[in-house]
Amino acid sequence: MIAGLALLLAAATPVPPALTVHSERFFHGEAQALVAASDDIRLRFPVRSLRTSGRWQVCSEPRLKGDCVELEGDYPVEAGLGMSFSIRSLRPIPPGSGAGASAPTMAPGGASLTGVTSRYWPAPTYGSERVLACPRGEPSRNCAHDTAEDLCRRAGYRQAEHFQLEDVGGRLMLSDVLCVKGAWGVTR
Structure with a gap:
């Protein structure tokens, strides 16, 4: 019984x-493990592949500035990171904090309804986290619009026709996102 309890506790940790x-590429060559946030890190080599446990925000400039993406999982080639990628600052992202700017190859998820030329997400996600309205700064309608447009393009649609902002635990998330392929009334 004690062994079973120990297994349950280990699984929950x-x-x-x-x-x-x-x-x-493909997790070969020299490796460097990073386990804490850093405002200015200098790696010994260019990053060609990486693995994560947990979610991380990594940025191309010190102090979490420049091009920033959110990473979760394995990236066997640097092309999956979406840019000529260098890491100068990083931080782990706690679970439940909302999704920031994910790697460009990550498509949105969550429950959705798909039509002939459109798709609707009541509460879009990247991975298991809701999409933040403005992952790179103070939430504004313009920033949220850019986030919704990016979400739609990642899903293969031309633009975000509609979106709303939803307060979830004091953080503004995208909701009611409607993506369309073309002009209204035109099917291709």
Whole structure:
């Protein structure tokens, strides 16, 4: 019985966040493990692949500035990161904090309704987290519009025709996002 309890406790213990970068594709070459936030990090080599446990925000400039993306999972080649990628600052993202700017190859998820030329998400997600209205700063309608447009393009649609902002625990998230392929009334 004690062994069973120990197994249950071990299964419930979350894995601490870690980000391991590799100098070669497919997790080969030199490796460097990163386990804490850093405002200005200098890696020993260019990143060609990486693995994460937990979610991480990584940025191309010090102090979480520049091009920033949210990473979760394995990236066997740097092309999956969406840019000529260099990491200069990073931080682990706690669960439940909402999704920021995810890697460009990540498509939106969550329950949705798909029509002939449109798709509607009442509460879009990236991975298991709701999409923040403005992942790179203070929430504004313009920033949320850009986030909704990016979400629609990632899903293969031309634009966001409609979206709303929803307060979830003091954070503004995208909701009621309607993506369309073309002009209204025109099917292709």
